[in-house]
Amino acid sequence: MQEIRLASRPSGWPTADNFELVELPTPEPGEGQVLIRNQFMSVDPYMRGRMNDVKSYVPPFPLGAALDGGAIGQVVASHSPGVPVGATVVHGLGWRDFAVTDAAKVRVIDPAAAPTLSAYLGLLGMTGLTAYVGLLDIAQFREGDTVFVSGAAGAVGSVVGQIAKLRGAKRVIGSAGSAGKVGHLVDDLGFDAAFNYKDAPVREQLRAAAPDGIDVYFDNVGGEHLEAAIGSLNKFGRVALCGAISQYNETSAPAAPRNLALAIGKELNLRGFIVGNHGKRMPEFVEEVGGWLRAGQISAPETVVDGLANAPEAFLGLMRGENTGKMVIKISE
Ligand code: NDP
Incomplete structure (x- = not known):
């Protein structure tokens, strides 16, 4: 072996x-x-x-x-x-x-x-469960929400965006690191808007994609993305802190987010989670996501x-x- x-x-x-x-x-x-x-x-x-x-x-x-x-x-x-x-x-x-x-x-x-x-x-494993629990339980997603997800073309992010659409989001916006991924999000996965975070500051691109603000941010990236999301979140907005991949290979402390104090006046809820502590949601997750998969409504x-x-x-x-x-x-x- x-x-x-x-x-x-x-x-x-x-x-x-x-x-x-x-x-x-x-x-x-x-x-x-x-x-x-x-x-x-x-x-x-x-x-x-x-x-x-x-x-x-x-x-x-x-x-x-x-x-x-x-x-x-x-x-x-x-x-x-x-x-x-x-x-x-x-x-x-x-x-x-x-x-x-x-x-x-x-x-x-x-x-x-x-x-x-x-x-x-x-989709049917830890990745899918992370998206399901993070969006529905941690960020308390509600029908009609505008949702922003970073790392949107990755494993977790691509499932988050699709579940948000299937559960009745008003608008789903994703960020990713190439033009090809941006096209994939809109053309193949049904995102309403997407942008390449390498093209221009995230804050500017998010404001343009969500002129009325966002209600939910699913954070896979941290740093500048989190700061931009805090800036765009509406009153009582909710954030699932899932990952911070922009930090994992850095040897110094992150410069962003610098605007956390906005969370007070906007009465935001920012909550981290570890999927391993949410295994009890597996049966509902398998039933709902498995059903979408069999019906051809979600792709992996x-x-x-x-x-x-x-x-x-x-x-x-x-x-x-x-x-x-x-x-x-x-x-x-
Ligand atoms: P992905 O499939 O999303 O792969 C990682 C992606 O991160 C890459 O494809 C890349 O896409 C993106 N990336 C890399 N560096 C940067 C950067 N500096 N800024 C922005 N994007 C970057 O991985 P997963 O879906 O498995 O994981 C996504 C996140 O969720 C990670 O942060 C991970 O740690 C977290 N996670 C957390 C769990 C939990 O229990 N809390 C469980 C599982 C995952 P691009 O081309 O767009 O840059």
């Missing part, structure tokens, strides 16, 4: 040298365990935080050990009657082609119930990179905006 280990900790932007591909004998499953042949694995922005040796809501990756993260694969050996050979499972041991884990730690899924197997790592864009050895490059590409939709790595057929 092959696995990818953390070889060194980055300072600022990570590079390929921070990762190491290692070959090992394929392990045998013990009592109550299964051996899984991984087919897809996920790379996610939160993994950048885990490369640092700092205390956070998830522990740092240990140096010299395999990284981990969401994966999907097929059981090829089993010492657990509940998870037989041939079952397709979602689990937490990505960054390797074969994984041994306790059967209790895997979730058996029906591969026929989604358009692609990898959708279980994106993804960028697929081939081969485990290319996972570090895919992760670095995610940080640079090379993905549209969910970034996944195909490890085997």
